[in-house]
Amino acid sequence: MEPKKLAGEKAVDYIENNMVIGLGTGSTVYWTIRHLALRVKAGLHIKAIPTSMSTARLAEQLGIPLASFTEIDRLDLTIDGADEVSPDLNLIKGGGGALLREKIVAYASERLIIVADSSKQVASLGKFPLPVEITPFGWENTCKQVMLLGCESLTLREKDERPFVTDNGNYIADCKFGRIDSPDLLEKSLNAIPGVVENGLFVNMADQVIIGTEKGTNIVEK
Numbered sequence: 001m002e003p004k005k006l007a008g009e010k011a012v013d014y015i016e017n018n019m020v021i022g023l024g025t026g027s028t029v030y031w032t033i034r035h036l037a038l039r040v041k042a043g044l045h046i047k048a049i050p051t052s053m054s055t056a057r058l059a060e061q062l063g064i065p066l067a068s069f070t071e072i073d074r075l076d077l078t079i080d081g082a083d084e085v086s087p088d089l090n091l092i093k094g095g096g097g098a099l100l101r102e103k104i105v106a107y108a109s110e111r112l113i114i115v116a117d118s119s120k121q122v123a124s125l126g127k128f129p130l131p132v133e134i135t136p137f138g139w140e141n142t143c144k145q146v147m148l149l150g151c152e153s154l155t156l157r158e159k160d161e162r163p164f165v166t167d168n169g170n171y172i173a174d175c176k177f178g179r180i181d182s183p184d185l186l187e188k189s190l191n192a193i194p195g196v197v198e199n200g201l202f203v204n205m206a207d208q209v210i211i212g213t214e215k216g217t218n219i220v221e222k
């Protein structure tokens with residue numbers, strides 16, 4: 001079976017009756033959502049907060065009951081994907097542009113489980129360009145400020161030859177920092193720049209990573 005599918009489906013084992021679940025975004029969590037929908041059909045009672053419009057659409061189509069922060073304060077568990085996972089379970093996320101909602105949902109969760117295939121495991125973060133969500137106003141200047149933090153190259157993400165726009169109406173700058181030795185410091189420094197809304201470094205947030213391989217799944221815990 002496909003490694004992403006194995007990892008995505010395995011995470012559903014951790015979902016218990018009456019939980020409030022954060023549903024991540026991407027091609028690995030896609031399998032989590034599909035598998036969860038089968039359990040919901042079979043009688044599992046949960047509510048889910050989606051981390052993107054695309055996840056909300058998929059969950060709705062499959063009959064998963066959705067909730068919002070209007071009625072929910074804390075989530076029991078969030079299941080999400082990642083673009084890079086370091087040995088100490090720090091992450092780069094946002095390859096699909098959903099990092100802001102993903103971080104809000106993960107921060108409100110008791111536990112964060114990451115699902116990924118083994119290509120996402122890295123010795124240190126930084127090969128995957130770090131997605132940074134920035135406001136359209138002043139984006140040119142915000143990018144200059146980001147460069148001053150040691151960014152080697154920066155690309156404004158595009159779609160159909162126009163700036164890519166996130167679910168929150170913002171842009172994404174994909175930033176190559178080279179090897180990121182102090183992700184906690186970089187995460188804070190980026191967010192201190194006016195115009196930066198959030199960045200894709202998830203430091204000390206993941207509790208467990210489920211890695212899918214050709215042969216099955218490996219669980220990595222802190």
Ligand SMILES: O=C[C@H](O)[C@H](O)[C@H](O)COP(=O)(O)O
Nearest residue numbers: 026027081094095096097098
């Ligand atoms: O913005 C997107 C998210 O952070 C995804 O969870 C991440 O890019 C991993 O996606 P995939 O499972 O498709 O590789």
